[in-house]
Amino acid sequence: MKRRDVIKSLTALPLAGGIIGSVIPQAVKAAPTTPKRDFFKELGVTPVINAGVTMTFLSGSLMLPEVLEAINSTAHDFANMYELQDKVGAKIAEMLHVEAAMVTSGAACAMVLGTAATITGTNAEKIKQLPNLPGPRPEVIMQKTHRYLFDQAVSTTGAKIIEVEGVPEMENAVNTNTVMALFFNAAEKSSITHQEFLIIAQKHKIPTFLDAAADVPPVENLFKFQKMGFDLVTFSGGKMMHGPQSAGLLFGRKDLITAARLNHSPHEAPIGRPMKVNKEEMFGMYAALKSYLERDHKKEWEEWLQRAKRIGAQLETLYSVKTETYISPGPANAFPSLNVTWNTSKIKIKPEAVLTALKNGTPSIVANSDGDKLNIGVVLLRPDQVDVVARRVKEILQQAV
């Protein structure tokens, strides 16, 4: 028998995992010998197919096998959390060509810790007092058009957000209470460019923070903003990097990362204590980043285009249905998806109603719509879900004829 045939025949047997462990590949070895415990079923939670983008309410992204491996294989020993954050931070900093880095509980936590760092530095008394520092409130400068829900993470530290529009206003806003300037990378409009923003902040020695939480792909973005000169940068771990959902990266200037860490767990008192990251997630975040940097991004992109094409071809077999691969310009969620339109006098259903039917069907599928377009995301589908999504959308449209 050829090796491939051996493996095939072995998989047919009810194996006791360890016995022939060395001969068989990982996937087979991991095959359960007894029916797997189904926690979704046990708790009555509906598994969802995500034909959209990474969304926190939908549990972010699916962790990569290597992330799960990092989590599982490190769960059996204790580690000193200071040492772990030291070592994982040093490694991540080396990978991203920055002075220092740390794993946070998501990008929102990175924003709290980054802001806290610029307020307290390494001053133990201030760290203890935050967010109730005596005296005038620390100020964080932001462009008016950059205000967003996540800047609550900045205010959490007690800092006041000062809105500016255009270069002269930013210049004028700087005063002795200014601790930081925050740039929301995916803002739709900016009256101050990245470069202008950096020039003003650097002139006044104001630390700069860039929120790029959802801004990979492209992978180059993981290097771009520190090179530009931002002092602190954050990315979510649980979006397209496929790390643990509750992990994120904060990286940049060493003195600021040191201060951010003093404001974080495992220290007992600081503002970041409730934003603990566990040991396994630190290893997991490291594994996710490593895997992301080493991935063949061109091949992955090609696979996404193929998926869109495959779903499109199945839907276009219906009369009047037109599909088009759409590539979001980014910087957030800059990847392909599929736009689907049809003649609503022939197929009498609106995109919104298709979404509802998808969500309420079995399996439950979450997609998006934009006016008269149904938008089907492909990047978060498991390979086996591509045809399932195509079939369900087709069924729903067909029923509306």
Ligand SMILES: *Cc1c(COP(=O)(O)O)cnc(C)c1O
């Ligand atoms: C998702 C997101 C965040 C929050 O990131 P978490 O990792 O979920 O904490 C912050 N800012 C932007 C722009 C985001 O897209």
